[in-house]
Amino acid sequence: MIRVSALEVASQGDTRRKPPITLFGCGMSAGFLAVVLLCLGLVVPANAQLYAGSVTGTVRDSSGAFIPTASVTLMDEERGFSFTGTTDAAGRYLFRSVPPATYRLLVKAAGFKNETRSGIRVDVNQNVAADFEMRVGRIAETVNIFATPPLLATEDAVTGQVVDRRFINDLPLNGRGVFDLAFLTPGGD
Secondary structure (H helix, E strand, O other), X not given: OOOXXXXXXOHHHOEEEOOOEOOOOOOOOHHHXXXXXXXXXXXXXXXXXXXXXXXXXXXXXXXXXXXXXOEEEEEEOOOOOEEEEEOOOOOEEEEEEEOOEEEEEEEEOOOEOOEEEEEEEEOOOOEEEOOEEEOEOOOXXXXXXXXXXXXXXXXXXXXXXXXXXXXXHHOOOOXXXXXXXXXXXXXXX
């Protein structure tokens, strides 16, 4: 039993003793207090279970060197959605919180052949590792030009334009003034 005593100061130095306050007097029993303290001591934080997994791995070349900034795409084979990412400086990639499914991984890097791995099964709370070794490939670049350059008279600095009858007839001119067409040519003031 816990006893608490208090002195009450009256006017002119008269002191009276108050009756002691006990837990039983406050309506609490010692057994109830012990149960509350025991329950508080047994509280354990509950962690929620995630409905997802993760896919991780490294990308290296044939000599074992890591390939940074390689493009990695994780595609769901059944539903069609995909996740994309790049490797870090150590050639590592990580896809977190991936829904359970069967996936296909596609890795692309400049100067290397594309690598694909299918049938990667991710289950709930599972960490799947998929490492890649890239093979050296060719970089082919083709430039196609489908335009003809404009004809330039590089012999002199004179600019001009030929205005023929069809050009005049096709223009919406007010009053059909032929001399007004001189203002349409470049350099014609």
